[in-house]
Amino acid sequence: MVLPIVAFGDPVLRKKGKEIHKEYPKLDELIENMFDTMYGARGIGLAAPQIGVPIRLFLVDATPFEDDEDLTEEERALCASFKKVFINAKILSEEGDEWVFNEGCLSIPNVNEDVFRKPKITLQYMDENFEEHTEVFDGIVARIIQHEYDHIEGILFTDKLSPLKKRLIKGKLANISKGKTDVAYRMRFPQAKKKR
16 A cells, blocks of 8 residues: 655654564564655655654665666666665664765655765664664665665654755745745655645
8 A cells, every 4th residue: 555655844753763672563464565655656665654654664776777777787686686674773884985875765756865874884783573683784775775774763854964955955945835836746745735
């Protein structure tokens, strides 16, 4: 089932997600609905806070990057089969020289900005079967994970912009929270006069 995505300005996007346990009610259904919602919005990642659920759960499907000619052959090959669920994730380390990439977010439609992030992370997480993993990710996959991880920490990619960039997009962000934006998927706008 496709769920509405929460727009910029909703307090749930600023909450630090709570850890969940194996008995979390209807978890399989929630994960399935999140994948449906992400694909319906043509996204590559989605965190539970973006559908209004403040828990430490996000998912990533990097397969759209398998044809991206800006990536190395190795990165494209990794993206071709990279689809994962991350529960109670913790970034243990971030390494390397920061690199820039143009990011967007389903909760902040029609805003894309250059964001600097470290290229390599070590992540501890549980999969959908609650099996624990500690893995190293790098390149574009690490970036997608970092972006989604920020969501479960109550952080948005716009927080990482320079003060000047933040001032330049302030009006756009205010309009998004009011529902004054063109978007091709269902959203819930915190300050809209009438819910769409």
